[in-house]
Amino acid sequence: MDYSNMRTASAEPLASAMIETFRAIGYSLETAVADIIDNSISAGAKNIWVDRIWDGGRSVITIKDDGRGMNDEEIRHALRPGYQNPNDERDIRDLGRFGLGLKTASFSQCRKVSVLSKRKDNSPEYWSWDLDYVAETNKWNLIHWIPDGYENAIDDLKSGTIVIWTDLDRVVSPDTITGDEFSHEKFSGDLDKVKRHLEMTFHRFIEDGDFRLWWCGNPVKPWDPFCTSETCTQPLPDDHIQGGITVKGYVLPHQKSFSTEQAFKAAEGIQGWSAQQGFYVYRGKRLLLAGNWLKLFKKEEPYKLVRIRIDIPNTQDKNWKIDIKKSQAYPPAKCREQLFSYAQRVRVTGLEVYKHRGRVIRERSGTDWQPLWLERRKDNQWFFEINRDNELVKSLKEMARNNPDKAFNLLLKLIEESIPVSSIYAKESSSEEPMKEPFGGIERDNLVPIAKAIYQNYVTGGMSANSAKELLLSQEPFNMYEDIIDAL
Numbered sequence: 001m002d003y004s005n006m007r008t009a010s011a012e013p014l015a016s017a018m019i020e021t022f023r024a025i026g027y028s029l030e031t032a033v034a035d036i037i038d039n040s041i042s043a044g045a046k047n048i049w050v051d052r053i054w055d056g057g058r059s060v061i062t063i064k065d066d067g068r069g070m071n072d073e074e075i076r077h078a079l080r081p082g083y084q085n086p087n088d089e090r091d092i093r094d095l096g097r098f099g100l101g102l103k104t105a106s107f108s109q110c111r112k113v114s115v116l117s118k119r120k121d122n123s124p125e126y127w128s129w130d131l132d133y134v135a136e137t138n139k140w141n142l143i144h145w146i147p148d149g150y151e152n153a154i155d156d157l158k159s160g161t162i163v164i165w166t167d168l169d170r171v172v173s174p175d176t177i178t179g180d181e182f183s184h185e186k187f188s189g190d191l192d193k194v195k196r197h198l199e200m201t202f203h204r205f206i207e208d209g210d211f212r213l214w215w216c217g218n219p220v221k222p223w224d225p226f227c228t229s230e231t232c233t234q235p236l237p238d239d240h241i242q243g244g245i246t247v248k249g250y251v252l253p254h255q256k257s258f259s260t261e262q263a264f265k266a267a268e269g270i271q272g273w274s275a276q277q278g279f280y281v282y283r284g285k286r287l288l289l290a291g292n293w294l295k296l297f298k299k300e301e302p303y304k305l306v307r308i309r310i311d312i313p314n315t316q317d318k319n320w321k322i323d324i325k326k327s328q329a330y331p332p333a334k335c336r337e338q339l340f341s342y343a344q345r346v347r348v349t350g351l352e353v354y355k356h357r358g359r360v361i362r363e364r365s366g367t368d369w370q371p372l373w374l375e376r377r378k379d380n381q382w383f384f385e386i387n388r389d390n391e392l393v394k395s396l397k398e399m400a401r402n403n404p405d406k407a408f409n410l411l412l413k414l415i416e417e418s419i420p421v422s423s424i425y426a427k428e429s430s431s432e433e434p435m436k437e438p439f440g441g442i443e444r445d446n447l448v449p450i451a452k453a454i455y456q457n458y459v460t461g462g463m464s465a466n467s468a469k470e471l472l473l474s475q476e477p478f479n480m481y482e483d484i485i486d487a488l
């Protein structure tokens, strides 16, 4: 195109409106803090401190690091939206991409973000964005301001940066008083979630000792989704797929095989056992997506022990459509197929371990194993049946002669306690064949004498004929055989 003779018109974004739009990118407090920490990691920090101060509507969150820091000009560039081109090639260890995170993550939570930073042997410098000032002036101007008491916040460092969020209107309502216990508790709860998110998101850096992450002065412990320190975790052989991507599957131990109850509880993760299954996508060592089947499978109870690590280099950002918040990724079509077949293999092992529960008991009880429940198939349908030859069932039958009430209650208890729930789950999700409908196998003719016996029992007990029929019709399977009941 030849632009030289074209008429043009300015269509600059309006600062006051545009900056408010930045707020709506959809960060949570967790993903916003993680995005700021990404910058500290990219700046080579050895220590990163996250702190929060509760003061009602004037509460503060800070993220400080001892990375390489910035000089005055660099701070202004860092705070300028879109200063860097997302298409620029980045160092392999750089966690940034869009040149936006510091701004968008901060604005999503607060109305004032201040950056105080210094390069080695330089003095600290600072600049702030204040959304109220931008709204008032409608200009893309920073202010040379820092919240009271933070001027010396990085004096203890040779080089480093502190990002200070004040006016946290998206976290605490601005008019909240310090003594508001309810809001205080909510604030603490929200920040606890952030802490757990960081334990997960940065666990590989912390495990490798790349840096130390401090939460209100205490070291953050890593949360390893793959429980690699558990002896019963099964790591599966890794595989390489298109684009320099590595996948490695893990099948976590069954509850009983965890070293301690505590370790089992911890492995559950933020969202709970079933929800944490799936792929864990890492860009560098940084976790982007946790417990997500990338639309290749549904989350299902029998696969809750399956977690698969995917490592993608930052050169794949475009192909994997990494989003600004670094919390989404979409594998390209070619990778999807490879991921699908790899995951299938891991899932088979996962299902085995999940079902193993019953087998462990069988092995322990020696040679004369007598299952209480038998798995059966009829007319291409499967179902479970109580084993009439089981010794326990036989002895309850014996007991029923002298003490029918006790035997009856014990039998019900036995059934309640032993229903093979996990096997049913597993069968239901892995089997192509359908499960037999309840009472689907009962022959109509066999029902008549049963209905008659119960009906007579009701009537001799003093019930009217109509009430007895009503009662029968309100119970399975008789509710489906109105004509039989009517004919009684």
Ligand SMILES: Nc1ncnc2c1ncn2[C@@H]1O[C@H](COP(=O)(O)OP(=O)(O)OP(=O)(O)O)[C@@H](O)[C@H]1O
Pocket (backbone or CB within 6 Å): 035, 038, 039, 040, 043, 065, 067, 068, 069, 070, 077, 078, 079, 084, 095, 096, 097, 098, 099, 100, 101, 102, 103, 161, 324
């Ligand atoms: N803690 C820090 N220490 C040193 N430099 C920083 C720090 N935080 C930000 N910067 C500088 O500011 C720039 C802009 O940061 P910002 O998070 O907005 O974008 P980015 O990290 O480049 O990309 P992304 O949008 O993917 O996060 C960074 O590229 C870096 O040069």
Ligand SMILES: [Mg+2]
Pocket (backbone or CB within 6 Å): 035, 038, 039, 095, 096, 097, 100, 101, 102
């Ligand atoms: Mg960034």
